[in-house]
Amino acid sequence: MNKKVPKIYGLVLAGGKSTRMGSDKGLLSYHGIPQQEYLYKLLENVCDSVFLSVRDEQHAALGSEFNFVIDKNEYKGPFNGILSAHSEYPEVAWLVLACDLPMIDLAALKQLSDSRNTDKLATSFASKMSGLPEPLITIWEPSGLQKAIAYLKTTESSCPRKFLINSDTELVHPSQDEVLYNANSISDYEFVKSKIATTNES
Numbered sequence: 001m002n003k004k005v006p007k008i009y010g011l012v013l014a015g016g017k018s019t020r021m022g023s024d025k026g027l028l029s030y031h032g033i034p035q036q037e038y039l040y041k042l043l044e045n046v047c048d049s050v051f052l053s054v055r056d057e058q059h060a061a062l063g064s065e066f067n068f069v070i071d072k073n074e075y076k077g078p079f080n081g082i083l084s085a086h087s088e089y090p091e092v093a094w095l096v097l098a099c100d101l102p103m104i105d106l107a108a109l110k111q112l113s114d115s116r117n118t119d120k121l122a123t124s125f126a127s128k129m130s131g132l133p134e135p136l137i138t139i140w141e142p143s144g145l146q147k148a149i150a151y152l153k154t155t156e157s158s159c160p161r162k163f164l165i166n167s168d169t170e171l172v173h174p175s176q177d178e179v180l181y182n183a184n185s186i187s188d189y190e191f192v193k194s195k196i197a198t199t200n201e202s
Contacts, residue, residue: 005118006093006142010043010050011069012036013081013136014099026052026099028189030196036099040066042106046113047095053081076158078136079148086145093118094145098136100183102192108179112139117170121147124164126171127180133169134180135160 014026014036026036033041036052043050051067062068072084082096095113097104108125116123121144124133140148144167151163174180183192 003118006091007048008046008095008113008116008139009085009089009092010040010047011053011082011085011094011096012039012043012050012099013053013078013096025183028102028183030102030192035102037066039097039099039101039104042104042109043095043097045106046109048092051085053085075152078160079152079158082140082160083145083149086140086142090145091142093142094140096136096138096140098182101137101179101181102183102189102196103179103181104137105179108174111174112137112172115170115172120144120170121167122164123170123172125174125180127177128173129177131171133161133164133171135164137180138164 012026027034029035031038040050040052049067051069052062053069053071054062056070069081069085069088071080072087073080075083078096078098082094085094093116095109112123112125116139118141120141122133122138122140124135124138126133147167148160148163152158157163181188181192183189
């Protein structure tokens, strides 16, 4: 009997407080539209359905064109949004993207999707330099998220990277490490904007 492969739903983590950036990272524009919308549209190309992960006070401002999952605030850090989504749709895998990934593109997402190993707990991008999994550019299988819940009950760490390092994770190296770049500060934002502008001119 063939194993049934779970569908992939996309999740843009847009519920963070963005304290280092000083403004909502999901609403910053690198590509002419708010970053959370840009990522949402990218995920629509590789996922069966897509959702924004948001805080309760954010969802009223969202347009009707977005699906969303409201954070349940049961867990700390990024696991809060990921496991809130898992609670709503526990049978699917989640391709999770943080909203502070301005360099990620469709080619990279297709590479990750094509490299998915459903026999592992997750399929994660890892930079060639560090070799460490990037939990917020990862396809989390339902079994992996179930194990994450058990993990969080037995440890003080809420770090999803630490969980992936110590779990059966498929690591995928992107064609270019720059697609994994995190923009967490104003200087990061300005650097990426100038880099995109230079690329567009060439």
